[in-house]
Amino acid sequence: MNTLEWFTQILEVGAALAAAPLFLGWVGQCRAWLQNRRAPSIFQVYRGIRKLFHKDAVVATRASPLFRIAPYIVFGTMVAAAAIIPSMGTRLPFASAADAIALVGLFATARMFLALAAMDIGTPFGTLGARREMMVGFLAEPALLMVIFVASLISMTTALPLISERLMTQALSLSPSLAFTAVAFTMVLLAENARIPIDNPATHLELTMIHEAMLLEYSARHLALMEWAAALKLFNYACIGFALFMPWGAATGEAGPLGLLAAIPVLGVKLGVAGAALALIETVSAKLRVFRAPEFLATAFLFAVLGLLVHILLGA
Amino acid sequence: MTAVPFVLQLLNSLAALLLLLSFAMLAQRRVVTLVNLLALQGAILGAATLLLAWRTGEGNLYVSAALTLALKVVVLPTLLHRMIRRLGVYWDTDTLINIPGTMLVGLVVVVFSFGLAQPITALASTATRSAVGIAVAVILLALLTMITRRKAMSQVVGFLSMENGLFFGAMSATYGMPMIVEMGVALDVLVAMLVLGVFFFQIREQFDTLDLDHLESRDDAP
Numbered sequence: 001m002n003t004l005e006w007f008t009q010i011l012e013v014g015a016a017l018a019a020a021p022l023f024l025g026w027v028g029q030c031r032a033w034l035q036n037r038r039a040p041s042i043f044q045v046y047r048g049i050r051k052l053f054h055k056d057a058v059v060a061t062r063a064s065p066l067f068r069i070a071p072y073i074v075f076g077t078m079v080a081a082a083a084i085i086p087s088m089g090t091r092l093p094f095a096s097a098a099d100a101i102a103l104v105g106l107f108a109t110a111r112m113f114l115a116l117a118a119m120d121i122g123t124p125f126g127t128l129g130a131r132r133e134m135m136v137g138f139l140a141e142p143a144l145l146m147v148i149f150v151a152s153l154i155s156m157t158t159a160l161p162l163i164s165e166r167l168m169t170q171a172l173s174l175s176p177s178l179a180f181t182a183v184a185f186t187m188v189l190l191a192e193n194a195r196i197p198i199d200n201p202a203t204h205l206e207l208t209m210i211h212e213a214m215l216l217e218y219s220a221r222h223l224a225l226m227e228w229a230a231a232l233k234l235f236n237y238a239c240i241g242f243a244l245f246m247p248w249g250a251a252t253g254e255a256g257p258l259g260l261l262a263a264i265p266v267l268g269v270k271l272g273v274a275g276a277a278l279a280l281i282e283t284v285s286a287k288l289r290v291f292r293a294p295e296f297l298a299t300a301f302l303f304a305v306l307g308l309l310v311h312i313l314l315g316a
Numbered sequence: 317m318t319a320v321p322f323v324l325q326l327l328n329s330l331a332a333l334l335l336l337l338s339f340a341m342l343a344q345r346r347v348v349t350l351v352n353l354l355a356l357q358g359a360i361l362g363a364a365t366l367l368l369a370w371r372t373g374e375g376n377l378y379v380s381a382a383l384t385l386a387l388k389v390v391v392l393p394t395l396l397h398r399m400i401r402r403l404g405v406y407w408d409t410d411t412l413i414n415i416p417g418t419m420l421v422g423l424v425v426v427v428f429s430f431g432l433a434q435p436i437t438a439l440a441s442t443a444t445r446s447a448v449g450i451a452v453a454v455i456l457l458a459l460l461t462m463i464t465r466r467k468a469m470s471q472v473v474g475f476l477s478m479e480n481g482l483f484f485g486a487m488s489a490t491y492g493m494p495m496i497v498e499m500g501v502a503l504d505v506l507v508a509m510l511v512l513g514v515f516f517f518q519i520r521e522q523f524d525t526l527d528l529d530h531l532e533s534r535d536d537a538p
Contacts, residue, residue, distance in 0.1 A: 177332070294416055298419055299419070
């Protein structure tokens with residue numbers, strides 16, 4: 001079955017690369033519908049990326065090499081992360097290389113390079129965005145780790161595919177600890193992917209933007225890679241959420257090629273529902289002031305820790 | 317872990333929700349919402365009691381469930397809401413510690429109370445004994461709510477929430493206190509509420525505010 005495992009691996013990375021912009025486009029489309037606007041095409045993100053690849057890159061004169069290589073590193077880490085997240089099958093040859101904690105580390109690496117590149121040029125906006133991003137990241141990371149610890153405690157392993165497999169096979173029961181951590185994870189997802197309560201992905205208003213502020217100096221293929229990486233990050237987070245909180249439908253070891261084939265439409269349905277839910281959350285909530293972000297993320301941390309404590313005490 | 321019956325799963329989930337509501341009360345700045353959260357906590361407590369009564373078949377648990385629902389969901393919140401309207405206190409903005417700080421202290425309190433409840437849990441023989449830790453946590457979190465607030469109104473809500481925790485603890489450790497004790501406690505809470513209501517008006521008449529800091533200063537002329 002070794003060839004099947006490798007095939008699963010290639011399929012997952014390929015699907016992540018191809019479907020990530022589509023997922024972002026779907027979220028944008030749902031948002032536009034909910035806000036009574038005419039929706040852009042679902043392929044809009046692809047068009048943007050293609051257009052950017054055809055342009056000539058302009059780099060600031062004082063930019064160091066770090067500024068040039070950062071997009072490749074950020075994109076590379078996101079692809080590496082996609083390789084260890086079980087979105088369709090749980091038997092991934094790459095997954096033994098890194099567990100869920102290393103996955104958090106991968107995201108942190110990408111964030112660090114993004115922030116360094118933003119500071120590298122020395123424009124005030126880049127620095128401002130980088131500082132805010134680091135603040136949000138430093139508050140969101142413990143919450144994300146706590147979420148992973150709860151899932152690891154329940155399944156007694158930190159390898160993401162194994163966690164997913166064990167949660168899938170355990171008897172269906174009401175689990176307040178998993179419910180709490182799911183809420184915490186959703187909050188972290190919103191904060192980490194620059195979605196609305198923390199950052200508005202559609203704005204270029206200087207005083208409020210976080211993620212966009214860091215990309216202001218990038219153009220052409222660098223910008224295209226950065227935007228693709230952002231789409232991949234959202235896709236990765238969604239797939240981590242599926243692996244932890246709704247693992248049903250992914251192909252386990254015994255499922256064989258047919259199970260893998262059946263997992264593809266299941267993933268599509270999950271992504272569709274998650275995208276619509278994300279758009280709904282973004283439509284009904286207002287953007288928080290930057291100084292309220294710690295409160296938001298402290299709440300996420302609280303939910304995750306409560307999930308942990310409830311699991312330890314009640315065993316549920 | 318797979319053999320836990322569904323009723324117990326439901327009871328455990330309700331216990332977890334009680335804990336969550338305690339944290340929500342700890343973080344809440346608006347007094348009106350605080351009272352609504354208290355009513356919700358009472359409703360969950362009533363539901364848990366009802367569920368436990370159905371599971372164990374103990375008749376007096378039905379009575380205390382009815383008592384809980386009537387008193388803590390209807391009577392006390394109505395009284396509190398009326399008092400808020402008449403006193404015009406809608407906000408309790410200045411907590412002593414900032415909200416994220418309070419939450420972190422609250423987490424430490426929960427860990428502490430889980431440790432505290434461990435011996436009780438080991439001694440009790442009820443099916444819901446693991447929820448004793450949550451009950452202790454609810455009590456201590458309510459105490460924390462009282463400590464970190466300045467306004468008398470939120471302190472009273474904290475006091476009532478503490479009583480909820482006590483009730484839940486008694487329920488999960490021994491399937492409820494004797495009926496006469498329960499009646500007595502319910503009456504006590506009601507009377508305390510009325511007396512505190514009178515106090516509020518007296519405090520406001522003396523100091524023009526419900527901020528209890530003024531009670532601690534030693535100005536001779538109020």
